[in-house]
Amino acid sequence: MSESTSADGASATPGGSFELDFGVVHLKAQNITERVQLLLASTLSVAVLGVLSMGMWSMARDARRDDEDD
Numbered sequence: 001m002s003e004s005t006s007a008d009g010a011s012a013t014p015g016g017s018f019e020l021d022f023g024v025v026h027l028k029a030q031n032i033t034e035r036v037q038l039l040l041a042s043t044l045s046v047a048v049l050g051v052l053s054m055g056m057w058s059m060a061r062d063a064r065r066d067d068e069d070d
Helices: 034-069
Strands: 016-021 026-032
Touching: none
Parallel strands: none
Antiparallel strands: 016 026
16 A cells, blocks of 8 residues: 655645735735735735835934934
8 A cells, every 4th residue: 555645736726715905905806826825925025024124224324314414
Protein backbone atom coordinates (compact mmCIF):
# COMPACT_ATOMS: atom_id res chain seq x y z
CA MET A 1 0.00 0.00 0.00
CA SER A 2 1.22 3.47 -0.76
CA GLU A 3 -0.03 6.78 0.48
CA SER A 4 -0.18 9.94 -1.53
CA THR A 5 1.42 12.82 0.35
CA SER A 6 0.89 15.43 -2.33
CA ALA A 7 -1.47 18.30 -1.54
CA ASP A 8 -4.24 19.42 -3.79
CA GLY A 9 -3.22 22.14 -6.20
CA ALA A 10 -4.67 25.62 -6.52
CA SER A 11 -6.94 24.45 -9.30
CA ALA A 12 -8.57 22.03 -6.85
CA THR A 13 -9.33 24.78 -4.34
CA PRO A 14 -12.94 25.86 -4.70
CA GLY A 15 -13.65 29.50 -5.21
CA GLY A 16 -15.48 31.56 -2.67
CA SER A 17 -17.25 34.87 -2.54
CA PHE A 18 -15.22 37.92 -1.58
CA GLU A 19 -16.77 41.08 -0.19
CA LEU A 20 -15.02 44.30 0.81
CA ASP A 21 -16.99 47.31 2.07
CA PHE A 22 -15.49 50.68 3.02
CA GLY A 23 -18.70 52.69 3.05
CA VAL A 24 -18.26 54.52 -0.25
CA VAL A 25 -16.34 51.70 -1.95
CA HIS A 26 -18.08 48.34 -2.16
CA LEU A 27 -16.36 45.42 -3.86
CA LYS A 28 -18.07 42.08 -4.27
CA ALA A 29 -16.71 39.22 -6.34
CA GLN A 30 -17.85 35.65 -6.75
CA ASN A 31 -15.80 32.50 -7.24
CA ILE A 32 -12.34 33.82 -6.33
CA THR A 33 -9.82 31.22 -5.15
CA GLU A 34 -8.12 31.49 -1.77
CA ARG A 35 -4.75 32.04 -3.43
CA VAL A 36 -6.04 35.12 -5.28
CA GLN A 37 -7.69 36.45 -2.11
CA LEU A 38 -4.41 36.09 -0.19
CA LEU A 39 -2.50 37.77 -3.00
CA LEU A 40 -4.90 40.73 -3.01
CA ALA A 41 -4.80 41.04 0.79
CA SER A 42 -1.01 40.91 0.94
CA THR A 43 -0.62 43.41 -1.91
CA LEU A 44 -3.05 45.79 -0.22
CA SER A 45 -1.27 45.52 3.14
CA VAL A 46 2.16 46.14 1.55
CA ALA A 47 0.76 49.19 -0.25
CA VAL A 48 -0.73 50.60 2.97
CA LEU A 49 2.52 50.03 4.86
CA GLY A 50 4.44 51.71 2.04
CA VAL A 51 2.21 54.78 2.13
CA LEU A 52 2.52 55.02 5.92
CA SER A 53 6.30 54.66 5.84
CA MET A 54 6.65 57.29 3.11
CA GLY A 55 4.52 59.67 5.17
CA MET A 56 6.61 59.12 8.28
CA TRP A 57 9.83 59.54 6.29
CA SER A 58 8.53 62.82 4.84
CA MET A 59 7.57 64.09 8.30
CA ALA A 60 11.00 63.20 9.71
CA ARG A 61 12.75 64.92 6.78
CA ASP A 62 10.66 68.07 7.23
CA ALA A 63 11.34 68.09 10.97
CA ARG A 64 15.08 67.83 10.32
CA ARG A 65 14.91 70.75 7.88
CA ASP A 66 13.03 72.83 10.45
CA ASP A 67 15.72 72.09 13.06
CA GLU A 68 18.47 73.12 10.63
CA ASP A 69 16.71 76.42 9.89
CA ASP A 70 16.66 77.39 13.59
